[in-house]
Amino acid sequence: MASPSALAEQALLLEVAATPTPGNVDRERDLDDLRFDQLLAGASGARPGLERLANGLEIGAGLETAVRGMVDAAGTNTQFGALLLLSPLVKTAAEGDLIREAADLTTTKTTVDDAVAFYSSFDHVNVAVDEPPEGLEPLDVRRGSEAEDVIRERDLTLRDVLEASADHDAIAREWTGGFTRTFGVAEQLAASSEPLRERAARAHLQLLGEEPDTLVATKHGEDVAKDVQKRASELDPDDGEAVERFAEGLVERGINPGTTADLLAGGLYVALQREEIEP
Amino acid sequence: MASPSALAEQALLLEVAATPTPGNVDRERDLDDLRFDQLLAGASGARPGLERLANGLEIGAGLETAVRGMVDAAGTNTQFGALLLLSPLVKTAAEGDLIREAADLTTTKTTVDDAVAFYSSFDHVNVAVDEPPEGLEPLDVRRGSEAEDVIRERDLTLRDVLEASADHDAIAREWTGGFTRTFGVAEQLAASSEPLRERAARAHLQLLGEEPDTLVATKHGEDVAKDVQKRASELDPDDGEAVERFAEGLVERGINPGTTADLLAGGLYVALQREEIEP
Numbered sequence: 001m002a003s004p005s006a007l008a009e010q011a012l013l014l015e016v017a018a019t020p021t022p023g024n025v026d027r028e029r030d031l032d033d034l035r036f037d038q039l040l041a042g043a044s045g046a047r048p049g050l051e052r053l054a055n056g057l058e059i060g061a062g063l064e065t066a067v068r069g070m071v072d073a074a075g076t077n078t079q080f081g082a083l084l085l086l087s088p089l090v091k092t093a094a095e096g097d098l099i100r101e102a103a104d105l106t107t108t109k110t111t112v113d114d115a116v117a118f119y120s121s122f123d124h125v126n127v128a129v130d131e132p133p134e135g136l137e138p139l140d141v142r143r144g145s146e147a148e149d150v151i152r153e154r155d156l157t158l159r160d161v162l163e164a165s166a167d168h169d170a171i172a173r174e175w176t177g178g179f180t181r182t183f184g185v186a187e188q189l190a191a192s193s194e195p196l197r198e199r200a201a202r203a204h205l206q207l208l209g210e211e212p213d214t215l216v217a218t219k220h221g222e223d224v225a226k227d228v229q230k231r232a233s234e235l236d237p238d239d240g241e242a243v244e245r246f247a248e249g250l251v252e253r254g255i256n257p258g259t260t261a262d263l264l265a266g267g268l269y270v271a272l273q274r275e276e277i278e279p
Numbered sequence: 280m281a282s283p284s285a286l287a288e289q290a291l292l293l294e295v296a297a298t299p300t301p302g303n304v305d306r307e308r309d310l311d312d313l314r315f316d317q318l319l320a321g322a323s324g325a326r327p328g329l330e331r332l333a334n335g336l337e338i339g340a341g342l343e344t345a346v347r348g349m350v351d352a353a354g355t356n357t358q359f360g361a362l363l364l365l366s367p368l369v370k371t372a373a374e375g376d377l378i379r380e381a382a383d384l385t386t387t388k389t390t391v392d393d394a395v396a397f398y399s400s401f402d403h404v405n406v407a408v409d410e411p412p413e414g415l416e417p418l419d420v421r422r423g424s425e426a427e428d429v430i431r432e433r434d435l436t437l438r439d440v441l442e443a444s445a446d447h448d449a450i451a452r453e454w455t456g457g458f459t460r461t462f463g464v465a466e467q468l469a470a471s472s473e474p475l476r477e478r479a480a481r482a483h484l485q486l487l488g489e490e491p492d493t494l495v496a497t498k499h500g501e502d503v504a505k506d507v508q509k510r511a512s513e514l515d516p517d518d519g520e521a522v523e524r525f526a527e528g529l530v531e532r533g534i535n536p537g538t539t540a541d542l543l544a545g546g547l548y549v550a551l552q553r554e555e556i557e558p
Contacts, residue, residue: 010320010323037475037558048282048285
C-alpha cells in the first residue's frame with residue numbers, strides 16, 4: 001500500500017492528466033501562463049512536504065513545506081488550493097481511516113501555529129485572493145508572515161482563519177464544512193466503470209456546473225462565475241464538441257476554474273487512498 | 280535544490296509528457312496495453328526506492344525497491360529500463376558531481392549483492408529480454424531470485440552481469456560504457472532554447488535514428504529494429520505530419536521503442552540534476 005503522500009501526489013498527477021477539464025491545464029491543453037509540465041513538476045515538488053505532514057509534522061508547517069517545494073519545482077504557483085485541501089486529508093489518512101468525520105476532526109485540531117504557517121506559505125507564492133472584508137485588512141493573507149502578530153493576538157487557529165473565507169472560497173468551505181464536495185467526488189469516481197480519465201473529466205464538469213468556481217469569482221467577479229456554472233450545468237458531458245467549444249471559450253476569455261480542479265484533485269486522492277480507484 | 284530522487288521522478292514524468300515520441304506512450308498517445316496515467320503512477324511509485332538509494336542504500340537494493348514501488352503503483356511494468364539507467368546516476372549525484380567519470384566509477388563499485396538484488400527485481404515484473412546465450416541459461420534474468428546461487432558461485436557483480444548484456448541491451452551498454460548516449464542527450468537538451476517538450480521530442484527521434492532500439496530488437500528482431508532506426512534517421516523532425524505517420528505505423532505494428540524512451544529519461548535527469556533545464 002502506497003503512502004498517503006505518494007497517493008496525494010498521484011492525485012495531483014491524475015488531475016492534470018484528466019481531459020477535458022474546460023478552462024484548466026490538462027493533458028491536451030497548456031495555458032499561456034501555465035504549462036502541463038509545470039503542474040507535473042509542482043506535484044512532484046510538493047511531495048516531501050506532504051510526506052513530512054503524514055509523518056507527524058503539523059498541518060500548517062507541512063503545507064508551507066509542500067507549497068515551497070511546489071514553487072521551487074514548477075517555478076510558479078501550480079496547485080496551492082489543491083495542497084490546502086489535501087493537507088488535512090493526508091493528515092487524517094496517516095492517522096487512521098479517511099472518512100469525513102475524521103477529516104473534519106483534523107481541521108478542528110488545527111492551532112494558531114498552523115494559522116501562522118499558513119500565512120507564511122503566501123510568502124513563497126502569488127495566489128489570487130479576494131480583498132479582505134472591511135476591518136480584516138490586518139488578516140489579508142497577502143501579508144504572509146507579517147500577519148503573525150495579529151493572528152497570535154486574536155488567537156486564531158487555521159480553521160478559524162478559513163471559517164472567515166468560507167463564504168467566498170470553496171476550499172475553505174470544504175475545510176469547515178466536513179469536505180462534502182470532496183468526498184462526493186470520490187464517491188462519484190468510485191461508482192463508475194468508465195476509464196478513470198473519463199470519470200475524472202465528467203466529475204470536473206459536474207463540479208463546475210454545481211457551484212460557481214470561487215477562483216473565477218475572485219478573478220472575474222461573481223456574475224462571470226455564475227454564468228460559467230450555468231453553462232457547465234447545461235452541457236451534455238457526452239457531447240465532446242460542445243464541451244470543447246465551451247473549453248475554447250473559457251480559454252479565450254482567460255477564465256481558469258482552478259478551484260474546481262483543486263476539488264477534483266481532492267476527490268481523486270480520497271478515492272485512491274480508499275483503494276476505490278486505480279490509475 | 281531538489282533531491283536527486285525528486286529530479287529522477289521529474290525526469291520520468293517529463294519523458295512521458297514529451298510528445299511526439301513515436302511508438303511510445305506520450306502526452307498524446309496511450310497504447311492498448313499501457314496508458315499514460317500508468318506511467319505517471321509508475322514514476323511516483325518508484326520515487327521512494329530512488330530516495331533510499333540516494334540516502335545510502337546500495338544500488339541493487341534501491342533498484343529493486345524502486346521497481347517494486349513502480350509495479351505496485353502502476354499495476355504493470357512501466358519504466359524498468361529507465362530505473363536501471365537512473366539508479367547509478369542518482370547514486371552518483373547523491374555522492375557528488377554528476378559527471379560521466381563519476382557515474383562510471385559508481386558502476387565499477389557494484390557488488391555481488393547488487394547483482395543478486397537486480398535479479399530479484401525481476402520477481403516483481405515482466406520485462407521483455409532476450410534468450411540468454413548458450414551456456415548462460417543459469418543466468419537468465421527471468422529466473423529472478425532463483426539465480427542467486429549461480430551469481431554468488433561465479434562471483435558476479437552487477438556491472439559484470441550487465442557487461443554480458445551490453446551487446447544487445449542499450450541500457451547495459453550505458454552502464455558499462457560510461458553513459459555516453461545519456462550524457463549526450465543531456466547536452467543536446469541543454470543546448471537548445473526551444474520549449475522543453477519540443478527539445479525532448481527531438482532528442483527522442485534523434486536517439487531512435489542513431490542506433491537500433493534494443494527493446495524493439497528483442498521483441499521483433501534485429502532487422503525490424505534496424506528498419507525503424509533507418510526510417511527515424513531519414514525523418515525531418517520539423518515535418519510534423521511525417522513524424523505522425525511514422526508514429527502511427529509503429530503503433531499499428533505494435534512496435535514500442537521503449538529503450539529509446541529510457542535513454543531520454545536518463546538524459547532529462549542528467550540535465551535537470553545539473554540545472555541545465557527546467558520544466
